Amino acid sequence: MLTCVILDDEPLAREVLERYLSRLDFVGPVRSFGLALDALAYLENHTVDVLFLDIEMPGLNGIGFLKRIAESTLAHPPITIFTTAYRDYAFEGFELGVIDFLLKPIAYPRFVQAVEKVRDFLALSAQNTNLEHGTVGTPPESVFVKSGVQRIKLNFDDVTHIQGLKDYAIIYTDTGKIVIKGSIKAMHAIFPPERFMRVHKSFIVAVSRITCIERNRLVLKTSQVPIGRNYKADVEKALFDRRQ
Amino acid sequence: MDFLDRSLRIPFSNRSIPLKYALVHTAYWVLITGFFLYEKRYLIYKASLPYFVVCVVGRIGLLIGIAYLNLHYFLPRYLLKGRYLRYFSLILLSILGYLVVQGFYDYLLYGFVIAPTYNRNWAETLSYNFFSTLWYLGLMVALKLSIDWYEQQRMLQRIIVEKLQAEVNFLRSQVNPHFLFNILNSLYALTLKKSDLAPDMVLKLSELMEYMLYDSDEVRVPLEKEISYLQSYIELEKLRCGDQSDIALEIDGTPNGQEIAPLLLLPLVENAFKHGIGKQPDRAWLHGTLRLQPTTVEMTIENNKPTAPSTGQKGGIGLANLRKRLELLYPGLHRLHIEEQPTRFKVTLQISL
Numbered sequence: 400m401l402t403c404v405i406l407d408d409e410p411l412a413r414e415v416l417e418r419y420l421s422r423l424d425f426v427g428p429v430r431s432f433g434l435a436l437d438a439l440a441y442l443e444n445h446t447v448d449v450l451f452l453d454i455e456m457p458g459l460n461g462i463g464f465l466k467r468i469a470e471s472t473l474a475h476p477p478i479t480i481f482t483t484a485y486r487d488y489a490f491e492g493f494e495l496g497v498i499d500f501l502l503k504p505i506a507y508p509r510f511v512q513a514v515e516k517v518r519d520f521l522a523l524s525a526q527n528t529n530l531e532h533g534t535v536g537t538p539p540e541s542v543f544v545k546s547g548v549q550r551i552k553l554n555f556d557d558v559t560h561i562q563g564l565k566d567y568a569i570i571y572t573d574t575g576k577i578v579i580k581g582s583i584k585a586m587h588a589i590f591p592p593e594r595f596m597r598v599h600k601s602f603i604v605a606v607s608r609i610t611c612i613e614r615n616r617l618v619l620k621t622s623q624v625p626i627g628r629n630y631k632a633d634v635e636k637a638l639f640d641r642r643q
Numbered sequence: 644m645d646f647l648d649r650s651l652r653i654p655f656s657n658r659s660i661p662l663k664y665a666l667v668h669t670a671y672w673v674l675i676t677g678f679f680l681y682e683k684r685y686l687i688y689k690a691s692l693p694y695f696v697v698c699v700v701g702r703i704g705l706l707i708g709i710a711y712l713n714l715h716y717f718l719p720r721y722l723l724k725g726r727y728l729r730y731f732s733l734i735l736l737s738i739l740g741y742l743v744v745q746g747f748y749d750y751l752l753y754g755f756v757i758a759p760t761y762n763r764n765w766a767e768t769l770s771y772n773f774f775s776t777l778w779y780l781g782l783m784v785a786l787k788l789s790i791d792w793y794e795q796q797r798m799l800q801r802i803i804v805e806k807l808q809a810e811v812n813f814l815r816s817q818v819n820p821h822f823l824f825n826i827l828n829s830l831y832a833l834t835l836k837k838s839d840l841a842p843d844m845v846l847k848l849s850e851l852m853e854y855m856l857y858d859s860d861e862v863r864v865p866l867e868k869e870i871s872y873l874q875s876y877i878e879l880e881k882l883r884c885g886d887q888s889d890i891a892l893e894i895d896g897t898p899n900g901q902e903i904a905p906l907l908l909l910p911l912v913e914n915a916f917k918h919g920i921g922k923q924p925d926r927a928w929l930h931g932t933l934r935l936q937p938t939t940v941e942m943t944i945e946n947n948k949p950t951a952p953s954t955g956q957k958g959g960i961g962l963a964n965l966r967k968r969l970e971l972l973y974p975g976l977h978r979l980h981i982e983e984q985p986t987r988f989k990v991t992l993q994i995s996l
Contacts, residue, residue, distance in 0.1 A: 411882070414836070415828070415831065415832045484820075504827050
């Protein structure tokens with residue numbers, strides 16, 4: 400069961416999230432706060448799995464709040480989902496180590512997707528899965544993933560993109576996702592650079608899976624990946640050169 | 644003033660000059676001619692009328708020649724381009740030319756025609772002619788440069804005003820998208836729980852949209868409309884802040900056909916919501932008063948202030964922009980007073996319509 404905390408200064412915005420959460424059977428107790436300091440005090444004394452955090456709040460805003468959490472000595476810092484009305488801002492926020500972004504007004508299916516992402520992340524990261532060093536085949540076609548006593552073969556062809564989250568990496572494939580212990584930097588070293596491109600501080604994408612490039616994001620078949628400000632020039636150059 | 648804005652064609656050329664310029668210059672030369680006529684009037688009886696006429700006409704003619712050579716040729720080509728040495732040598736040279744002609748005539752006049760007080764001293768007339776010419780030329784250059792400077796200042800002023808106006812138009816045309824999506828989110832929440840407040844909120848929102856998209860483009864809008872817009876905005880914000888918040892706008896007086904530039908009152912309220920209220924949603928308060936008098940409108944907004952400095956505020960028409968707009972739209976007719984205390988924030992805006 401996921402324990403949740405909602406922090407938003409608008410009562411109606413909190414209500415929507417509360418209502419949504421009550422529909423999910425894998426969600427446990429939910430606490431809502433309108434004030435950042437109250438939420439902070441609660442987090443210091445309770446273990447919370449998910450934090451729904453509004454960015455735009457008077458006083459201490461969502462970003463400041465995340466920084467406070469990072470500085471604090473919480474044993475289990477919650478996994479954060481940003482909720483915001485700011486379109487421009489959204490993708491930048493991945494830099495702060497949040498797992499997902501929900502744009503207001505928040506649609507239910509999209510909300511479920513985000514919460515499931517957290518649930519899966521928590522479940523999968525507990526399995527202690529590791530990527531085995533060294534790839535298979537020339538040119539490399541796959542890599543072995545060690546999960547418990549099992550060794551699973553992961554074909555590069557199946558991977559769409561990879562998201563880094565703290566000490567973990569979430570590998571998204573056509574059939575699901577795998578959470579692996581290891582930073583995005585470590586992933587970058589293993590996945591062949593001619594097929595996988597770093598597009599953001601927290602994202603690597605399979606070049607062949609890109610269907611569309613927008614101003615600050617890449618569109619894949621079933622998801623979207625932000626382009627980091629520092630990576631934008633490289634991404635454009637690489638994609639353009641490949642086409643020629 | 645239309646008459647003065649017309650221009651005059653110079654005969655035998657395809658250039659034309661503004662009528663105003665021609666009039667000012669003609670007046671200047673008439674004045675100088677008058678002065679010469681007065682100064683040299685003794686020549687009429689000392690020499691004779693023809694000598695007097697030739698003396699004055701020659702002097703004025705030569706002066707005009709040098710003056711315009713200087714004004715339209717030497718000045719723009721050398722002085723204003725920083726080629727001072729060349730400029731001053733050309734001025735000296737032209738004055739020298741003038742002195743040769745004038746000196747020769749004076750020598751003839753005073754040395755031979757005006758009898759019996761022969762005065763054949765070259766140096767005396769020469770120094771007089773030199774300094775008088777220099778004086779008239781200097782006067783003209785000073786005049787010309789000061790007029791140019793004045794024109795430049797006026798142009799600069801106009802550019803500043805236009806730039807400000809463009810800036811204001813741009814900011815005004817931007818509907819704060821963040822605000823809009825937040826409202827939509829609140830509205831979504833209301834519809835989700837089938838609240839009876841939802842229909843009213845939709846109407847308020849569409850009223851707001853109409854104002855922002857259409858009315859705010861007008862130069863002036865009826866005060867009544869501006870107030871109803873303000874009320875809609877406050878109602879929407881009230882809904883977002885929850886029932887516990889203490890938000891009220893008191894209106895003292897009734898609008899009576901007055902007009903006001905759009906979006907001047909709103910920034911004060913917007914600012915209060917952005918920086919004050921919401922920090923302590925259950926204890927937040929905002930009290931506004933709008934005092935309407937036949938020729939003035941006075942708005943006071945008072946709200947509680949968060950103790951921690953707020954960060955990351957973006958968008959909206961801020962107070963700095965409001966100040967700029969007021970200076971542009973109501974110069975000398977407004978008073979914006981901001982009072983900041985540890986726990987409260989008070990803004991007073993008075994406009995003479």
